[in-house]
Amino acid sequence: MPVLPSGVLGALDPTSDRAVFRQIADQLREAIDRGTFGEGDKLPSETELVEHYGVSRMTVRNSLSVLQGEGLVVSEHGKGVFVRPRPPVRRLASDRFARRHREQGKSAFIVETDAAGSHPTVDSLEIKEERPSQDIATRLGGPRRVLARRRRYLLDGRPVEFATSYLPLDLARGTPIAEPNPGPGGIYARLEELGHRLDHFEEEIRARMPAPTEVKTLQLASGVPVIHLVRTAFDTEGRAVEVCDTVMAADAYVLAYQLPAT
Numbered sequence: 001m002p003v004l005p006s007g008v009l010g011a012l013d014p015t016s017d018r019a020v021f022r023q024i025a026d027q028l029r030e031a032i033d034r035g036t037f038g039e040g041d042k043l044p045s046e047t048e049l050v051e052h053y054g055v056s057r058m059t060v061r062n063s064l065s066v067l068q069g070e071g072l073v074v075s076e077h078g079k080g081v082f083v084r085p086r087p088p089v090r091r092l093a094s095d096r097f098a099r100r101h102r103e104q105g106k107s108a109f110i111v112e113t114d115a116a117g118s119h120p121t122v123d124s125l126e127i128k129e130e131r132p133s134q135d136i137a138t139r140l141g142g143p144r145r146v147l148a149r150r151r152r153y154l155l156d157g158r159p160v161e162f163a164t165s166y167l168p169l170d171l172a173r174g175t176p177i178a179e180p181n182p183g184p185g186g187i188y189a190r191l192e193e194l195g196h197r198l199d200h201f202e203e204e205i206r207a208r209m210p211a212p213t214e215v216k217t218l219q220l221a222s223g224v225p226v227i228h229l230v231r232t233a234f235d236t237e238g239r240a241v242e243v244c245d246t247v248m249a250a251d252a253y254v255l256a257y258q259l260p261a262t
Contacts, residue, residue, distance in 0.1 A: 008031065008036060008044070009027050009028070009031060009044070009052060010027055011053075012024070012053055012055075020053075020055060020059055021055075021059045021060075021062040021063045021066070022063070022066065024049065024053055024055070024059070024060065024063035025063040025064075025066040025067055028043060028063065028064075028067060029067060029070075029072060032067075032072060032073075032083055037083050038083060039083055039084070039085040040082060040083060040085055041082065041083050042079075042080045042081070042082050043064070043073060043080065043081045043082065043083065045080060046060050046061065046064075049063070064081050067081075068081075068221070068222050068223050069222060069223040070223055071084060071221070071223040071224045071225070071250075071251055072084060074221045084221070084251060085251075118155045118156050119155070119156050119157075120153065120154070120155060121153075121154045121157070122151050122152065122153055122154070123151070123152050123154065124150070124151060124152040124162070124217075125149075125150070125151045125180055126148075126149075126150040126151075127147065127148070127149050127150075127178060127179075127180065128147075128148055129145055129146070129147055129148075129169060129173070130145070130146060130148050131144065131145060131146075132145075132146045132148075132166055136166045136243050136245075139230075139232050139240060139243045140166065140168055140232075140240045140243055141168075141239065141240055143168040143169060143170070145169040146166045146167060146168060146169055146172075147166070147167045147168075147169055147172040147173060147177065147178055148164055148165070148166050149164065149165040149167075149177075149187070150162070150163070150164045151163060152217065155252065158219070158252075159217065159218045159219050159249070160218070160248065160249050160252040160253070161218070161246055161247060161248040161249065161252070161253075162217055162218065162246070162247055163244055163245065163246040163247075164244070164245045164246075165187060165242055165243070165244045166242065166243045166244075166245070167187070167241065167242050168241070171191075171194070171196070171241060175190060175194060176190050177190050177191070187242065188233070188242075191233075191235070191241055191242070196235040196237075196239070196241050197235055197236045198233055198234070198235055198236075198241075199234050199235055199236040199238075200234050201231055201232065201233050201234070202231070202232045202234070203229055203230070203231045203232075204229070204230045204231075205227060205228070205229045205255070206227075206228050207225050207226070207227055207228070207250060208225060208226060208228060209225050209226070210224070210225065210226045210247070214226055214247055218247070218249045220249060224249060224250060224251050225250045226247050226248060226249060226250055227247070227248040227249075227250050227253060227255070228246070228247055228248075229244075229245075229246045229247075229248065230243065230244070230245050230246070231243070231244045231246070232244075
């Protein structure tokens with residue numbers, strides 16, 4: 001029977017009123033937090049945990065389910081349970097839409113993935129003219145028709161977010177923005193070429209659990225939430241020229257901000 005090395009995990013407290021499976025989950029969580037098990041490392045097998053703690057296999061499985069529900073670990077069928085990697089992409093809000101990136105022909109996603117040292121791709125692209133929802137229409141100032149650009153972003157082949165950009169149809173129809181590849185710098189570069197120099201962005205961010213379609217699209221593991229971000233881009237005339245509705249896998253991103261002290 002496999003035996004864990006001494007000191008890797010502690011012992012159960014028989015005097016505690018905390019359920020045994022939660023005590024085991026607590027110890028595994030602490031071991032992950034202190035780095036005993038790092039990103040991508042395999043946790044002890046069910047058999048090892050059963051032998052170490054002297055509990056049933058079902059108790060061990062309940063413990064691992066707790067960690068999966070917290071998004072700390074992921075189970076791979078036939079291989080074991082592994083520590084989930086930390087977010088690879090650092091999204092710095094004060095820099096990602098800087099004009100210098102567009103002038104270099106880089107979209108915000110390319111800038112972020114370059115910094116992470118990862119390979120970005122885009123798939124599931126759909127471009128269509130449609131009637132906007134009431135919320136999108138209100139944010140854009142009331143257009144009856146919009147151009148919608150839907151796409152999914154992947155990092156080293158893993159889906160990490162999907163987004164839909166809505167642009168007033170009178171602004172986008174017949175321009176490179178309506179093409180599958182809008183060109184270097186993305187749609188913001190094209191907007192500025194059309195005379196809509198960008199002035200500022202407004203973002204609303206909330207965290208929530210994903211809908212079933214989002215779990216499928218982003219291939220999310222159990223317990224992983226999403227970050228739902230809605231961004232509105234304004235030009236120097238104060239016109240809202242784009243609304244981007246984005247859903248991101250929360251385990252793929254760190255949202256970073258720089259705030260003025262005055």
